[in-house]
Amino acid sequence: QVQLVESGGGLVQAGGSLRVSCVANGRSFGRYAMGWFRLALGKDREFVAAISWDGRSTYYLDSVKGRFIISRDNAKNTVYLQMNSLKAEDTAVYYCAGGALVSRDSYDYDYWGQGTQVTVSS
Numbered sequence: 001q002v003q004l005v006e007s008g009g010g011l012v013q014a015g016g017s018l019r020v021s022c023v024a025n026g027r028s029f030g031r032y033a034m035g036w037f038r039l040a041l042g043k044d045r046e047f048v049a050a051i052s053w054d055g056r057s058t059y060y061l062d063s064v065k066g067r068f069i070i071s072r073d074n075a076k077n078t079v080y081l082q083m084n085s086l087k088a089e090d091t092a093v094y095y096c097a098g099g100a101l102v103s104r105d106s107y108d109y110d111y112w113g114q115g116t117q118v119t120v121s122s
Helices: none
Strands: 003-007 010-013 018-025 033-039 046-051 058-060 068-073 078-083 092-099 116-121
Touching: 003 092, 018 033, 018 092, 018 116, 033 068, 033 078, 046 068, 046 078, 058 068, 078 092
Parallel strands: 010 116
Antiparallel strands: 003 018, 018 078, 033 046, 033 092, 046 058, 068 078, 092 116
């Protein structure tokens, strides 16, 4: 009943910036906490950032803190991940997810997008 669609991925040089977006349809986007996770080749899925339903609380993976910013616009049913100072290690498929409570654990999220590829070149 809830569909999430990511966009905005692509190829960017190290040190550059990129913003990925996630648009929700279905219903009740404004009631969901939203998170971003990433899956790099040969690695486990990793929490990146999360934001509460009202946007007042945010959480980040330590390695992206200060570089990435999560935000949301409930009027547009959209959550964003602004990625700055990108590094090669940020290369991954980025997924957005929605759940009842803000969490760093992927199991707490009920809805997932299909992902968008972010590739950072050296």
